[in-house]
Amino acid sequence: MNNIFVYLEIEDGIVGDVSLELLTKGRSLAKQLNCKLEAVAAGHKLDGIGAQVFPYGVDILHLADDKRLAPYTSLPHTSLLVNLFKEEKPQICLMGATSIGRDLGPRVSSALFSGLTADCTSLEIGTYEDKKAGKVYDNLLYQIRPAFGGNIVATIVNPDCRPQMATVREGVMKKEIKDAKFVGKTRKLEVAKYVEDTDFVVEVIERHMEKSKLNIKGSPIIVAGGYGVGSADNFQLLHELAATLGGEVGASRAAVDAGFSEHERQIGQTGTTVRPKLYIACGISGQIQHIAGMQESAMIIAINSDPKAPINQIADYVITGTVEEVLPKMIKYYKKNSK
Amino acid sequence: MSFNIVVLAKQVPDTRNVGKDAMKADGTVNRAALPAIYNPEDLNALEQALRLKSKIEGATVHVLTMGPARAAEIIRESMYRGADGGYLLSGREFAGSDTLATSYALACAIRKMGKVDLIVCGRQAIDGDTAQVGPQVAEKLGMPQITYAEEILDLSDNKITVKRRLERGVEVVRGPLPMVITVNGSAPECRPRHAKLTMKFKRAATPTEKQEAGNDYSDFYDLRPYLNISEWGVSDIEHEIQWLGLSGSPTKVKQIENVVFTAKESKRLTAADVEVEDLIKELIANHTIG
Numbered sequence: 001m002n003n004i005f006v007y008l009e010i011e012d013g014i015v016g017d018v019s020l021e022l023l024t025k026g027r028s029l030a031k032q033l034n035c036k037l038e039a040v041a042a043g044h045k046l047d048g049i050g051a052q053v054f055p056y057g058v059d060i061l062h063l064a065d066d067k068r069l070a071p072y073t074s075l076p077h078t079s080l081l082v083n084l085f086k087e088e089k090p091q092i093c094l095m096g097a098t099s100i101g102r103d104l105g106p107r108v109s110s111a112l113f114s115g116l117t118a119d120c121t122s123l124e125i126g127t128y129e130d131k132k133a134g135k136v137y138d139n140l141l142y143q144i145r146p147a148f149g150g151n152i153v154a155t156i157v158n159p160d161c162r163p164q165m166a167t168v169r170e171g172v173m174k175k176e177i178k179d180a181k182f183v184g185k186t187r188k189l190e191v192a193k194y195v196e197d198t199d200f201v202v203e204v205i206e207r208h209m210e211k212s213k214l215n216i217k218g219s220p221i222i223v224a225g226g227y228g229v230g231s232a233d234n235f236q237l238l239h240e241l242a243a244t245l246g247g248e249v250g251a252s253r254a255a256v257d258a259g260f261s262e263h264e265r266q267i268g269q270t271g272t273t274v275r276p277k278l279y280i281a282c283g284i285s286g287q288i289q290h291i292a293g294m295q296e297s298a299m300i301i302a303i304n305s306d307p308k309a310p311i312n313q314i315a316d317y318v319i320t321g322t323v324e325e326v327l328p329k330m331i332k333y334y335k336k337n338s339k
Numbered sequence: 340m341s342f343n344i345v346v347l348a349k350q351v352p353d354t355r356n357v358g359k360d361a362m363k364a365d366g367t368v369n370r371a372a373l374p375a376i377y378n379p380e381d382l383n384a385l386e387q388a389l390r391l392k393s394k395i396e397g398a399t400v401h402v403l404t405m406g407p408a409r410a411a412e413i414i415r416e417s418m419y420r421g422a423d424g425g426y427l428l429s430g431r432e433f434a435g436s437d438t439l440a441t442s443y444a445l446a447c448a449i450r451k452m453g454k455v456d457l458i459v460c461g462r463q464a465i466d467g468d469t470a471q472v473g474p475q476v477a478e479k480l481g482m483p484q485i486t487y488a489e490e491i492l493d494l495s496d497n498k499i500t501v502k503r504r505l506e507r508g509v510e511v512v513r514g515p516l517p518m519v520i521t522v523n524g525s526a527p528e529c530r531p532r533h534a535k536l537t538m539k540f541k542r543a544a545t546p547t548e549k550q551e552a553g554n555d556y557s558d559f560y561d562l563r564p565y566l567n568i569s570e571w572g573v574s575d576i577e578h579e580i581q582w583l584g585l586s587g588s589p590t591k592v593k594q595i596e597n598v599v600f601t602a603k604e605s606k607r608l609t610a611a612d613v614e615v616e617d618l619i620k621e622l623i624a625n626h627t628i629g
């Protein structure tokens with residue numbers, strides 16, 4: 001009762017990174033709240049799920065195994081969660097801000113009349129004072145997210161309704177194994193008790209899912225380009241530097257919009273969140289929506305022709321110069337000095 | 340046979356072009372400084388609805404929007420592009436609604452419309468980027484949903500087939516009517532205003548707007564019923580008051596902050612060869628690269 005629940009996204013028997021990241025966050029929130037961490041897996045052939053999630057500190061894993069639950073469709077997964085939550089009364093429910101979580105979350109919140117905050121960038125525990133009602137609430141989930149196009153950050157709370165629901169994008173939270181040997185309890189759900197036959201009304205006729213070939217999020221070095229790179233041709237310079245250093249290429253939205261780079265490479269509030277060892281920002285001005293996705297990089301080098309570019313404020317090294325001039329030199333001197 | 344399509348559309352501040360004066364000193368948003376626009380993905384939704392209308396004999400498209408009096412503008416905007424009419428849901432009881440209270444109010448209004456075969460909304464509104472209202476309306480009405488729609492491929496035998504655009508792929512799904520569909524920004528753009536329709540509907544107005552205009556045009560509107568935009572207040576819909584507005588909103592805003600990043604002490608270099616080479620050597624030495 002009153003535990004933290006994480007809904008697991010599963011594709012081909014593999015739990016998505018976003019869910020593992022939420023388990024890591026859920027684990028630390030559970031510790032703070034002194035409650036248990038539970039996970040829900042709904043799909044088919046779920047035997048391998050336990051081994052994937054227990055190391056993240058899942059105390060109880062609920063398995064709803066039914067051929068009809070995979071691939072995901074809205075109504076059956078909604079019914080499963082709604083009925084399970086009516087029994088278990090979680091205090092917090094976390095989901096990925098993915099095309100599944102953002103389809104499922106609102107539906108569940110609507111059925112349970114519980115508040116849902118989309119796309120949180122930070123989750124914390126704290127108190128809330130409702131001055132009008134003269135009430136103080138302890139141990140609420142602070143759901144922190146950018147609003148108004150990223151120009152402000154809002155802290156949202158759900159004082160009275162449970163569960164407190166939030167979605168979080170992939171890459172925003174860190175993924176960290178707690179104990180490789182830990183094994184929690186598994187609870188097999190009798191699916192027919194939770195889901196009606198009439199929930200299976202939408203059928204998936206065709207499905208083409210691509211495994212992302214890029215691994216920007218996992219790359220220790222990112223060479224990111226902005227509108228200032230000037231052209232798709234010039235972006236080749238970035239690819240060359242990234243290949244030389246053993247990194248990946250990222251891009252700002254302006255660079256993606258201009259067609260210099262692929263959408264998959266976009267970094268920022270509406271792209272991927274990254275925290276590499278080294279981030280080299282080439283011709284990127286550093287608007288808040290971009291910075292939101294890379295500010296936690298351990299080291300930032302900004303290459304910009306404008307000495308007053310906002311990105312310089314958060315950079316460890318500022319090289320005032322053009323991309324065309326600086327990048328070939330970096331490649332040259334790396335090759336010369338590395339063994 | 341009638342086929343009634345309702346498009347949910349919202350008027351939003353244009354957060355994509357937030358200028359310096361859009362933020363007040365206390366960190367809150369100065370809505371007045373932002374132009375009000377038709378939420379972009381709701382236009383994609385309208386286009387899907389209009390395409391169905393042209394394919395289905397007797398189909399109608401009506402736009403439902405909840406907002407202040409000036410939100411009637413987007414209903415007119417829809418009519419210029421081919422919608423048959425619309426409903427404005429307005430009143431102070433709706434103020435302070437989060438997505439749940441909004442979807443409750445919209446669901447009540449949709450129920451009042453009688454037979455509705457298809458509800459089409461945008462995926463998300465750019466003022467909040469939540470993408471919640473569509474699925475929440477579906478749940479409240481007990482209808483199935485298809486989110487992230489990019490194209491309606493087929494509608495036959497009371498079933499609709501839709502192509503969905505997901506982060507990592509595409510899906511084609513089929514489900515029964517009535518249905519709620521939310522449309523992605525990757526769907527075809529909305530057709531432009533039609534000159535003849537713009538002429539025809541230029542004076543379409545809500546009762547409030549007619550009153551504000553002052554003159555007694557009642558004859559004018561009596562003779563042209565298609566120019567009347569319906570305006571519903573809280574007393575026009577069947578509802579339970581506690582689910583509306585602030586009391587119907589479980590989420591509360593605790594705090595709003597301006598985004599500030601802590602500036603770092605940075606080392607400044609030029610593009611000169613020695614400086615670039617020294618930097619590279621330093622990065623190799625401290626194992627950042629290499």
Ligand SMILES: Cc1cc2nc3c(=O)[nH]c(=O)nc-3n(C[C@H](O)[C@H](O)[C@H](O)COP(=O)(O)OP(=O)(O)OC[C@H]3O[C@@H](n4cnc5c(N)ncnc54)[C@H](O)[C@@H]3O)c2cc1C
Nearest residue numbers: 226227228252253254268269270271283285290305322323
């Ligand atoms: C809701 C919302 C979400 C958003 N999400 C994101 C997001 O996820 N990611 C993102 O990146 N943006 C996002 N944006 C857009 C963001 O606000 C900026 O518009 C964008 O990041 C700017 O990209 P840029 O820095 O590449 O381009 P610009 O701002 O045009 O900057 C180009 C820079 O290049 C420099 N330059 C020019 N020529 C050269 C040269 N030859 N050599 C070196 N430097 C040069 C210029 O001095 C300038 O600083 C979002 C915006 C909104 C409203």
Ligand SMILES: Nc1ncnc2c1ncn2[C@@H]1O[C@H](COP(=O)(O)O)[C@@H](O)[C@H]1O
Nearest residue numbers: 347348405460461463464469470471472
């Ligand atoms: N006040 C409103 N009036 C009409 N439709 C709305 C309203 N708010 C949201 N919607 C619809 O719901 C979609 C998702 O909105 P949101 O959950 O706010 O991102 C929008 O694209 C609209 O189609």
